[in-house]
Amino acid sequence: MSLDYIRAGTTEDAIAALIRGGDDAKVVAGGTALVLMLQEGFIAPRYLVDIGRIAALGGIRDVGDAVIIGATTTLWQVMTSPLVGRRLPVLVGALGRVATVRIRSVATLGGNLAHGDPRLDPAAVLLALDASVRLAGPDGERWLGLEELFVDELTTAIGPAELVVEIRIPYPDPSSRLTYRKLVGQTMDDYGVVNVAARLDVDDGRCRDARLVLGAVAATPIRVPAAEAVLRGAGIGPAVIAQAAELAREAADPVGDLRGSAGYKCDMVVVEVRRALTELASGPGGPATPAGRWSDS
Amino acid sequence: MTRQSTGTTVELREERIDALDIVSGRTRYSADLSRPDALWARTLRSPHPHARIVRIDVERATGLPGVVAVVTGRDFPEYRMGRAIRDMPILARDRVRFVGEKVAAVVAESRTIAERAVELVEVQYEELPAVFDPLEAMRPGAPLLHDATDIRAWAAPLQVVPDYPNGVMQRTWGATADELAAALESSDRVIEHVIRTPRQHQLYLEPHHCLVEVDGSGVAHVWATNKAPFLLLNYLEAGLGLERGQVIVHPLPLGGDFGGKGSFMDIPLAILLARSTARPVRMTMTYREELGAGNPRHAAVVRVVSGVDREGRIGARLVHAIFDSGAYAAFKPSPDAALPEIQGGARGPYDIPVTRVLADVVYTNTVPGGHMRNPGEAQTAAAVEIHMDALARELHLDPVALRRRHLTTQARLGEDGAASEARAFDVLDAAATAIGWGQPRPPGVGRGVAVVALHTSPGVYSGALTLHADGHAVVRTPLIENGAGILTTLRALAAKRLHVAPERVEIEQTTDGFTTDRGLGGSRVSRLESIVVRRLVTKAALRLREELAAAAILSPEEVGIEDGVLILPTGERLTLPEAAQRLEATIEVSDVYEATAADSVTVSVAQAAEVEVDRETGRVILRRLVSVHDVGRIINPIAFRGQIEGALVQGAGYALLEDLPLEDGRVATLNLHDYRIPTSVDIPTPEIILLPLDPNLGVTPVGESTPGAAPAIVNAVAEVVSIPLLEFPLRPERVRAAFLRAGEAAGRSAGEADASG
């Protein structure tokens, strides 16, 4: 069985190749997830459409109220971008927790979101940042919020011949406090047992708005609307935090594996959510505070 | 009294002779080699831990274009392979006994075709009850893996097969059962702990691979990932019924060993396939196969019992270790079917009046165990050192003080029988001081120590030395370079004895002209090679003296020999290469040295760890790792330090992460996402402290000199949790569960106090 490697020069070429290849075609960006799936026999495409050389899919630009990042920008390029560093330090921190330098230098932001693995760090933090993706396909273009993008484990709303073209991340409000926590159970470069991305928009000690996102404990990264609701309008203290953490536990539906049993992971949701919110409640914790690379320790 | 020890840093000097080739990709490993017309073989492995093979249908696989042959166990005579115990079939015949056992093999024109054809082999199994735990396997009524009569028939010369179900061997050392019982009886308190240690994989970068070609005269040439060519020859000859000369093993460098590259793996199968297809055959294990069906460290259950008097003195000690052999014992090379250094690890550096050591090895339906760094000792030393801490805490004694009270004061025997004073105290004290023993601990921080006695084992080693007329020297050796730097060490040893720069000595790896050699292992090779080199240089000196004397018309006695230098009556001094040059002669000497126990050395080492434990998540951060060594001579400082650092990291992985857990008998960690080893950011920079070098000891063991790392880490975590931790690796969930148990225990005793008060 042969595998055709097609190096697309433009987005249109790539889409055309995907239409031609139908079910047998797969996009490859950094290839870090794709090659593993090939090796494990999860997928057996006959055409690989490499989008890495499409100039229009790269780059990071400031559009005033948001940053737009081309899909094939590597995680390393994103985290070392001065613009991202200034406006979205929480994203820099989260990207710094992805695997190793080797992976970060090759893996792309678009590939990360398109992969649809619930444990991915960028996915959780981008959900808390209300990011959206621009897709291009046979029927033209459309924007999709991340909540619509993630459908199920390794399943996204990206159509068969569609590409993620770019990712739009609105700049958080100056009153937003953000943090990203990743509890690793084994080695620092491991996937999280539980990932928590949290955002509190705080006015005069009151929470105006909140986002609470859990990663690695459900089929997709999930928001916890019930917890967000109790946080919204509340003064953030231990009681509210404990309540939000309990609601997060209820929302979590983890699968037990080598990184911990389902029960352990649920308990860790409570711990990590509590720690995340406590950090945001107590600290000046504005958007300029990066989520520390070693924030779990 | 604390004796002073000074820290010595090892400076980096000699470069590895193979470094440039390795980093530039020039080094050719087994998998880089091929032969014209070579075929690929892949095997079908059992999905069941225990089953009868009802039927194998190879028709569809055979029909796939590009497939040359499909074979099953029925296609060969009933060969049984093994290092000491030949109990392992090359392909299963009627029964499979672990998930991953080889059932059929496909030989094809390409690896991909072989892989696809393997999936077309249809096997009908009838599942049998399986047993995964050695303690359960020993009980009456447990499923039997092998017939008791077969086990006895396979037994190695010193193997004592016990009567209980699934017993491979049983052995005792030291006091008798009666003596122990009497000593425990007269103790004030008897305290025991049962410690469980995990299966650990060696995790060499290079998985097993072999290439076999049978030449026109029927001789099988083997290029394989194997670390001991002459042992391999023995296994192949005994298992396949071959004569010396029918197999030639070509030495190749290894991409890591850690003890795991001594087994034969796919080589016998590849020989049979190369013979039956009359074409060269290559086989490689994927990492999935490595993790599921390699030859990992044995899991063990170790019971340690101490009888203690009122003063906290241990008068009696039992260490009973039960090793999970897996489905076969074939990968154990010891003639008693035990693992080496069980006794050494169990006794430790302690003088306890009545000590009994008991070891059982038991078959279970799991992956067969093999050798890994400190086999036997890793398990028993960990158990004893974990017990020592738990015992001390139960007796309200300081764990370091309790150890000190029992450390041996016996003199060590060094090179040529030179005795020197025991330094177990020094290593322990240095480790304790370095880690800050007794200093205040920040919240969540714990410290632990462990002290271990190390012994080198004997073995037979061969070598040859050629001094060329142009003044350069060649050392020929059948030793394999496994990554530890033995060839560089050998060159340094020869250069020193010959009084030349290392660049003037060439190392040639070959099995040609040699008939025996024990190969890498047991932390003994540098030590014994230093003896072989000394003997070669002495032989060469005697030969050159004769030739010089003959040339100068002197009697040989008129030429003096001093430290490998020839002294002419004129007072002129000639190094051996100079003498060869002067004579314009090329001389060659060879040596086979059978080392005995008298060539062994015993030293103590201590490791200490500081950890920070997150009470809520159970996550352990290793903050410091200290390793203190009692050392004789250091030949190659880079290799020396590399061995200690690597072993410490492997010990940290053993304590905190590494395991091959089973789900329904299947190894659950079948890729390197799931089987994790520590990375550089998980490990603090190791603090290595050497006692002042004691040249009396000669070359001391270093490759296996940190078996205390794992128990020191476990003890450090236990200090924070405040209850004994008797099972590792200490993954977060396990540690958190221990915190919860400790909390309940504290709650209970507080409740009892309330009730009584």
Ligand SMILES: Cc1cc2nc3c(=O)[nH]c(=O)nc-3n(C[C@H](O)[C@H](O)[C@H](O)COP(=O)(O)OP(=O)(O)OC[C@H]3O[C@@H](n4cnc5c(N)ncnc54)[C@H](O)[C@@H]3O)c2cc1C
């Ligand atoms: C060893 C290792 C450790 C890892 N650890 C972590 C970790 O700790 N945290 C973490 O978050 N992630 C981790 N990852 C995952 C890694 O972040 C993802 O594999 C990576 O981001 C995917 O990006 P890529 O460019 O390599 O995608 P690829 O592998 O090229 O593609 C992934 C999937 O997305 C599709 N795809 C790619 N680009 C597009 C596009 N523009 N439009 C549509 N579909 C597309 C592909 O067809 C494929 O299905 C790890 C990966 C490895 C190999």
